[in-house]
Amino acid sequence: MSDKRYGMVIDLDKCTGCQACAVACKMENDVDLGVFWERVYRMGPIGEFPDKLEMFYFPNQCMHCENPSCIDVCPTKATYQTDEGVVLVDASLCFGCQYCIWACPYEARTLNPHTKIVEKCILCVHRLEKGEQPLCAYTCTTGCRVAGDLGDPESQVSQVLAQNEDRAYRVHPEFGNKPSVVYLLPRKGAETLCKSIGR
Amino acid sequence: MQIHWPLIVSTTCQRVGLGLFICAFLGFVCVGSPVGLSVVAWITLVLLAVGGVASVFHLQRPKRFFNAFKNPKSHLTQEAIVTPFLGAALLACGLDGVLYDLGEASLLAGAVAAALAAAFLVCTGLAYQMGSRPAWNTPFVLVLFLLTALSAGTIGVVVLWLVSVGLVPVVFVWAAVASTAVCVACQIAYVARMRSVGYGVNVEATKEPYRPYFIAWVVMGAAVPLTMLLSLFIIPLAPVISCVIAWLSCACGIAAWTMLFFRGAHKVKMFPMYPVDLNLDM
Numbered sequence: 408m409s410d411k412r413y414g415m416v417i418d419l420d421k422c423t424g425c426q427a428c429a430v431a432c433k434m435e436n437d438v439d440l441g442v443f444w445e446r447v448y449r450m451g452p453i454g455e456f457p458d459k460l461e462m463f464y465f466p467n468q469c470m471h472c473e474n475p476s477c478i479d480v481c482p483t484k485a486t487y488q489t490d491e492g493v494v495l496v497d498a499s500l501c502f503g504c505q506y507c508i509w510a511c512p513y514e515a516r517t518l519n520p521h522t523k524i525v526e527k528c529i530l531c532v533h534r535l536e537k538g539e540q541p542l543c544a545y546t547c548t549t550g551c552r553v554a555g556d557l558g559d560p561e562s563q564v565s566q567v568l569a570q571n572e573d574r575a576y577r578v579h580p581e582f583g584n585k586p587s588v589v590y591l592l593p594r595k596g597a598e599t600l601c602k603s604i605g606r
Numbered sequence: 607m608q609i610h611w612p613l614i615v616s617t618t619c620q621r622v623g624l625g626l627f628i629c630a631f632l633g634f635v636c637v638g639s640p641v642g643l644s645v646v647a648w649i650t651l652v653l654l655a656v657g658g659v660a661s662v663f664h665l666q667r668p669k670r671f672f673n674a675f676k677n678p679k680s681h682l683t684q685e686a687i688v689t690p691f692l693g694a695a696l697l698a699c700g701l702d703g704v705l706y707d708l709g710e711a712s713l714l715a716g717a718v719a720a721a722l723a724a725a726f727l728v729c730t731g732l733a734y735q736m737g738s739r740p741a742w743n744t745p746f747v748l749v750l751f752l753l754t755a756l757s758a759g760t761i762g763v764v765v766l767w768l769v770s771v772g773l774v775p776v777v778f779v780w781a782a783v784a785s786t787a788v789c790v791a792c793q794i795a796y797v798a799r800m801r802s803v804g805y806g807v808n809v810e811a812t813k814e815p816y817r818p819y820f821i822a823w824v825v826m827g828a829a830v831p832l833t834m835l836l837s838l839f840i841i842p843l844a845p846v847i848s849c850v851i852a853w854l855s856c857a858c859g860i861a862a863w864t865m866l867f868f869r870g871a872h873k874v875k876m877f878p879m880y881p882v883d884l885n886l887d888m
Contacts, residue, residue: 482674500673502668510737512873
């Protein structure tokens with residue numbers, strides 16, 4: 408059992424919605440047409456210009472939950488978790504029942520229409536193991552993403568998280584999935600969201 | 607959420623078939639129903655086979671079907687594990703009196719098959735109870751899977767009872783009316799709950815795009831079966847035809863209900879307070 412616990416911190420204050428991460432992901436992992444392991448949504452705009460306008464970009468991917476609902480529902484054990492906490496799909500076992508797609512609350516999974524297998528972000532674990540950042544983080548034009556070992560307090564990702572603990576947010580904590588992708592809420596432009604979660 | 611047609615067919619056949627067997631067994635044990643369990647077992651096996659074939663069409667890689675037994679925590683694996691035992695128990699009941707005579711053990715075989723049928727329905731109901739789909743995040747889902755099976759099962763037994771001996775006890779017709787009425791009441795409660803599930807995915811079943819399924823369910827799942835069953839007390843002409851119509855309509859009502867069930871099962875929105883520029887519904 409490894410002591411490492413891979414995760415990612417994404418600073419929504421820095422994301423400009425350029426989609427470079429989504430393109431980089433497709434290149435690095437050879438992601439098929441019509442399949443997305445990484446998407447960037449625009450949230451808003453709502454409110455009135457100039458002072459009450461709210462809008463931000465939200466990069467979405469597999470949250471590599473500590474307690475993933477996709478693993479529980481998968482009848483074939485194609486979905487599994489590595490010792491480092493990364494949730495992966497064994498393509499040789501998946502039979503495309505799609506229950507994992509239904510059970511994931513984070514819209515992270517896609518059925519590949521060509522291979523008929525469910526796919527998702529792998530946190531570029533092959534790069535992390537070499538001490539490199541996932542290509543989405545490496546490519547990000549604003550440096551809004553940092554990945555690494557959340558179990559090591561000295562790691563860059565843990566330090567970024569510690570410095571911004573007041574803005575740290577795990578999406579839909581009420582489901583109990585405990586995502587390993589932590590978002591840092593925007594300082595401005597997401598007042599309604601912050602109010603709804605008591606920030 | 608999209609309607610997954612193979613699952614509509616398979617879950618409808620399962621509920622109609624398994625509900626019929628459970629109710630026939632209970633009727634046999636409790637009130638000495640003349641409906642032969644071996645005949646019911648064959649009907650159930652045929653319906654299960656149709657449902658099983660349909661569910662294979664849902665799988666994108668059906669050749670890997672046997673991987674389905676790997677995760678006992680998954681309700682789908684539990685369903686897959688129950689299936690061969692259920693099939694064997696139903697086959698044992700079906701062949702009883704044809705190839706061999708189980709004698710007093712017939713009751714035991716029937717009880718085992720009925721228990722496995724109930725277990726199968728519970729596994730299916732639990733498989734659809736999902737936190738990520740607010741409309742499905744309720745014990746109503748399991749209750750409705752069982753109640754729809756009970757409703758179709760009791761009506762089916764009334765039909766077979768009438769076909770067997772031409773008469774059916776009034777109490778059993780009332781049981782069919784009561785189970786259908788309770789089922790419809792729970793379905794109404796489920797539809798009412800869908801209006802306020804939160805997460806930006808509230809569903810008004812009476813409006814588009816849900817309206818056609820809602821109307822189909824009201825007509826076929828509630829109005830026709832109840833009217834046909836109650837008509838037996840008012841105009842007892844051609845009771846077999848009335849009951850067959852009620853049974854078929856009930857089965858179609860379950861299918862229509864399941865379509866509404868799928869259509870209303872939207873995924874939670876990340877941040878419902880904001881409009882999103884990509885379609886999140888899959």
